[in-house]
Amino acid sequence: MSRIGLVVNPAAGRGRAAAAGPVVADQLRAAGHDVVDLTTPDVTSARARTAAFLQAPGADALVGVGGDGVVNLAVNAILTHAPHVPLGLVAAGTGNDTARSLGLDLRDPVTGVAHVVAALTRPPRRLDVGEITTLRQDATAADGDATPDGVRRFFLNVLSAGIDAAVNGRANRISRPRGPARYVIALAAELAAFRGFDVRVVADGVDLGDAGTLLAVANSRSIGGGMQIAPDASWTDGQFDVVTARTIPRRTLLRVFPRVYGGTHLSHPAVSVTRASEVHLLPGPGTERRLAPPPLVHADGEPVGRVPLRLRVVPGALAVLA
Structure with missing residues (x-):
């Protein structure tokens, strides 16, 4: 027993x-x-x-x-x-x-x-998890160890900080319809208002630059009820799949984002995947006024705060009955 x-x-x-x-x-x-x-x-x-x-x-x-x-x-x-x-x-x-x-x-x-x-x-399976640590508002890749409030959280699936996060947040505010259709409605609303986010990414010390459209740090494959945001991500490889897309025109985004449902967005030239065990999400330079501030960051569909954040893989940290 x-x-x-x-x-x-x-x-x-x-x-x-x-x-x-x-x-x-x-x-x-x-x-x-x-x-x-x-x-x-x-x-x-x-x-x-x-x-x-x-x-x-x-x-x-x-x-x-x-x-x-x-x-x-x-x-x-x-x-x-x-x-x-x-x-x-x-x-x-x-x-x-x-x-x-x-x-x-x-x-x-x-x-x-x-x-x-x-x-x-x-015996249970052992899965990697992602660790989230809050950084100072003036944090850079060089001083990313700053943790002013000691806030630390974990996530199992995917952390989102681009339009994927904005869609997640809007879907959480919609009461109807039930099921994954909420994400479709939220996506349509976010696409209509999209202008890009002022955010950049540093992955294992490499500055990936502008990630103003799509920014997902994936420990597993899907978000939003089956959207294949990172179809090759694994819970057991000790790395995130960092899926980013630079700021692109709305008309291009209208063609790219729906492809997330099948995972074929990765073949678009604006989208890239980088594997890394430590990732910093940082505010952009703020020089482009038309860009919006980064949205509220979501992990496993739950709000977890705002950039700057440091993310680390913790290999095999979670035992799962599956």
């Missing part, structure tokens, strides 16, 4: 996760496990209860029910308080990009929890 913490995001999937939570709990108990329900109506309380569970003796696993948001909560809790505890996931969210990349069932919670139960009998 294992002692398992269960955290459900009741808002995920427009209520689908809330309905799946009791099913998952019942199935885990039927398999002989001791289940501690950590679910609360709000994120702050859920973080606190999850942290308390992981800090107490006897925690054997943490299972999340929801989408990429509950994954981000669980990953940060585990790596902050109990890095040895493995993470299980039952997909019941909107985007489900973590579950999709892990090859998990995206629709049936009974199948999802059966996968977790079976995985509890085997």
Whole structure:
């Protein structure tokens, strides 16, 4: 018997996760496990209860029910308080990009929890994670170790800081329709207003320059419910795939960005991929007034702050029941 913490995001999937939570709990108990329900109506309380569970003796696993948001909560809790505890996931969210990349069932919670139960009998997989550290506003590549507030967070999938982040933020504010169609609507709205962002990237000490259109630091393949932003990214290679596109005219972006759904945007000459284990996201020179300030940065679909940021790969840091 294992002692398992269960955290459900009741808002995920427009209520689908809330309905799946009791099913998952019942199935885990039927398999002989001791289940501690950590679910609360709000994120702050859920973080606190999850942290308390992981800090107490006897925690054997943490299972999340929801989408990429509950994954981000669980990953940060585990790596902050109990890095040895493995993470299980039952997909019941909107985007489900973590579950999709892990090859998990995206629709049936009974199948999802059966996968977790079976995985509890085997050694977990080890996955790389990304570490996010806040830098000073005047940070440069040379003084990037500055951490004024000690803020450190982790992400598992993709961190976005270009139009991909702006689309993510707008999609989070849209209540209808449900599912990945929200991202399509958000994309159309952002494309209509696009003028480029004043941001640059330094990857393993190499200045990649202007990344005013697209900026994704990818530890895995997809965002936004299956958009293949970095189709060759791997959780086990110790590197990010840094996908960037310089500032381009809106008409060009209208042709390029829809190709993200199939991953064919990488063949466009404005788009480049650089592999790196440490990345700095920095404000641009600010000399081009028509460019917008960088958008709110998102990781695993969740807002994590604004540039400047330092990102590092932490190889094999997370144990996963998959």
